[in-house]
Amino acid sequence: MTTAVSVRGLRKQYPGHLAVAGLDLDIAQGEVFSLLGPNGAGKTTTVEILEGHRQRTSGEVTVLGEDPGKAGRAWRSKIGIVLQTANDAAELSVAETVHHFAKYYPDPRDPDEVIEKVGLTEKAKSRVKSLSGGQRRRVDVALGIIGRPELLFLDEPTTGFDPEARRQFWALISDLAGEGTTILLTTHYLDEAEALADRVAVIARGEIVAQDTPRNLGGRASAEATVRWTDERGEHTERTAYPTKLVNQLSAGGRELANLTVTRPSLEDIYLDLIGDKA
Amino acid sequence: MTTAPSGASPQAGGSATRNPRKATVPSGASPQAGGSATRNPRKASVALPGPLALGLARGGTELRQFFRHKEQVVFTFSLPAVLMILLGSILDGPTALAGVTSGQLLAAGMIGSGIVSTSFNSIATGVSADRETGALKRLRGTPMPSSSYFIGKMVLVAVSSLAQTVLMVAVSVLLFGLKLPTAPDKWLTLLWVFVLGIVSCTLLGIALSSLAKSTTGAVAVVQMLYLVLQFISGVFVTPITNLPKIMVDIASFFPLKWICQGFRSVFLPDGAVGMEMAGSWELPRVALVLGIWCVAGLVLARLSFRWTDGK
Numbered sequence: 222m223t224t225a226v227s228v229r230g231l232r233k234q235y236p237g238h239l240a241v242a243g244l245d246l247d248i249a250q251g252e253v254f255s256l257l258g259p260n261g262a263g264k265t266t267t268v269e270i271l272e273g274h275r276q277r278t279s280g281e282v283t284v285l286g287e288d289p290g291k292a293g294r295a296w297r298s299k300i301g302i303v304l305q306t307a308n309d310a311a312e313l314s315v316a317e318t319v320h321h322f323a324k325y326y327p328d329p330r331d332p333d334e335v336i337e338k339v340g341l342t343e344k345a346k347s348r349v350k351s352l353s354g355g356q357r358r359r360v361d362v363a364l365g366i367i368g369r370p371e372l373l374f375l376d377e378p379t380t381g382f383d384p385e386a387r388r389q390f391w392a393l394i395s396d397l398a399g400e401g402t403t404i405l406l407t408t409h410y411l412d413e414a415e416a417l418a419d420r421v422a423v424i425a426r427g428e429i430v431a432q433d434t435p436r437n438l439g440g441r442a443s444a445e446a447t448v449r450w451t452d453e454r455g456e457h458t459e460r461t462a463y464p465t466k467l468v469n470q471l472s473a474g475g476r477e478l479a480n481l482t483v484t485r486p487s488l489e490d491i492y493l494d495l496i497g498d499k500a
Numbered sequence: 501m502t503t504a505p506s507g508a509s510p511q512a513g514g515s516a517t518r519n520p521r522k523a524t525v526p527s528g529a530s531p532q533a534g535g536s537a538t539r540n541p542r543k544a545s546v547a548l549p550g551p552l553a554l555g556l557a558r559g560g561t562e563l564r565q566f567f568r569h570k571e572q573v574v575f576t577f578s579l580p581a582v583l584m585i586l587l588g589s590i591l592d593g594p595t596a597l598a599g600v601t602s603g604q605l606l607a608a609g610m611i612g613s614g615i616v617s618t619s620f621n622s623i624a625t626g627v628s629a630d631r632e633t634g635a636l637k638r639l640r641g642t643p644m645p646s647s648s649y650f651i652g653k654m655v656l657v658a659v660s661s662l663a664q665t666v667l668m669v670a671v672s673v674l675l676f677g678l679k680l681p682t683a684p685d686k687w688l689t690l691l692w693v694f695v696l697g698i699v700s701c702t703l704l705g706i707a708l709s710s711l712a713k714s715t716t717g718a719v720a721v722v723q724m725l726y727l728v729l730q731f732i733s734g735v736f737v738t739p740i741t742n743l744p745k746i747m748v749d750i751a752s753f754f755p756l757k758w759i760c761q762g763f764r765s766v767f768l769p770d771g772a773v774g775m776e777m778a779g780s781w782e783l784p785r786v787a788l789v790l791g792i793w794c795v796a797g798l799v800l801a802r803l804s805f806r807w808t809d810g811k
Contacts, residue, residue, distance in 0.1 A: 309635030
């Protein structure tokens with residue numbers, strides 16, 4: 222399997238502050254990889270180094286076979302970046318903006334198809350400045366994918382979306398992933414990482430503290446389950462590594478348990494645990 | 501080198517079995533998927549678009565954005581004209597040379613100031629704004645080279661400076677009786693002073709934008725420089741010989757003084773040369789100073805240009 226992103230011992234020193242402290246990361250081609258972490262953990266710095274926006278202090282970084290700190294136009298034509306904050310091109314229409322950006326790339330997608338893909342066909346003739354926040358984010362996404370990127374960077378793409386817009390956006394990302402695009406997603410929303418990512422990594426204080434599939438992160442799958450039920454003596458809560466056995470015992474003889482739930486820690490529980498350890 | 505998406509499918513073998521969601525997709529995305537989704541083979545053979553063609557495309561976009569910004573257009577173009585009308589009305593009167601009014605002296609110089617405003621001022625603030633809004637950062641993430649960005653700005657400056665000059669000349673002719681030159685060599689002078697003037701000032705504007713921390717900062721710095729230079733270059737105070745020599749000596753380091761001097765040589769009768777500091781139009785020196793600033797501006801712009809605010 223080909224590696225899209227490979228990072229070894231990445232460090233970024235700002236004056237008086239080590240933002241990234243020896244970080245290792247591997248992302249396979251075709252994978253949707255999500256980077257989670259609190260503000261100031263080094264997430265954005267790391268991603269910006271991978272995008273070629275920032276120079277690193279030390280460490281080895283290879284993105285699509287090249288060092289992003291030195292890569293040229295051919296390399297940039299293979300990546301797509303959806304920025305967290307951009308307010309430009311406000312006086313152009315959606316269609317003008319997307320058509321213009323298509324000219325930068327050697328083999329762009331069809332601009333009108335891209336506009337349709339992000340659900341802005343009805344707004345194609347509107348000036349970008351007249352769009353709502355969520356619609357502007359979709360323009361950002363359109364510009365990120367217009368060049369047919371092999372690797373797409375999404376930096377907190379759904380901040381400010383309403384729930385319906387977020388679901389639509391997730392469908393779009395799954396669609397791109399299905400076409401084989403490698404995606405690096407940073408997000409604050411754990412449900413988003415869980416819905417989209419093949420693997421997630423949690424970053425805290427400039428280091429990766431855990432990485433796995435969302436299902437297994439931080440020993441989530443094997444963690445003790447919590448069994449809750451109610452009987453004549455009131456509510457019960459028991460933590461156990463063997464919930465099936467416990468439920469079996471409790472319900473022996475066909476007894477029905479009221480309000481029975483068996484839960485594993487949510488991704489959020491695990492995440493808060495992980496970043497709590499480091500704080 | 502790059503494996504097609506279908507390469508990530510089950511046969512990828514023992515190495516990676518951690519892609520459960522993907523594993524369900526490949527059946528659709530593998531070989532038979534055909535026309536729609538298989539993209540990599542096309543890619544390798546297509547060349548990157550040329551920087552000049554992209555620069556011209558950027559120029560078109562820059563012009564569209566500029567002219568759609570109504571207030572910006574109105575104020576950019578009218579400010580030098582309004583200043584000229586006000587100052588010209590207040591200060592108009594005879595000069596040492598019969599047939600040339602101080603209004604005409606002012607007007608000839610202010611046409612030069614006008615193109616500094618549409619080049620230096622508008623680029624210094626425009627590039628800062630592109631940096632602040634994230635436009636430059638977004639462009640940095642695309643295969644568009646910085647040279648195309650600069651070419652685009654040059655196109656914007658060329659068109660807006662031409663429009664500015666036409667407006668200023670029209671007002672000067674109508675209100676101050678300025679005469680359009682008839683001799684071809686004067687038109688030629690107009691052309692090269694115009695071109696060297698906007699090229700040097702655009703490059704210096706790009707360089708200055710990198711020094712300013714924000715757009716508001718850039719606007720403040722630019723306004724200050726522009727106003728001071730207009731005073732010490734003999735634009736507002738005419739003829740220039742009324743200024744203390746030390747001021748003009750300082751102004752002589754910068755393009756504005758030479759652009760205005762070149763324009764006076766074009767729009768004023770030959771006898772007006774007596775009202776110049778050197779008693780001559782010094783056209784070779786005008787060309788030399790502006791030419792040096794074009795080269796220096798290019799070096800400064802390239803050395804100082806930053807795509808983003810961070811490092």
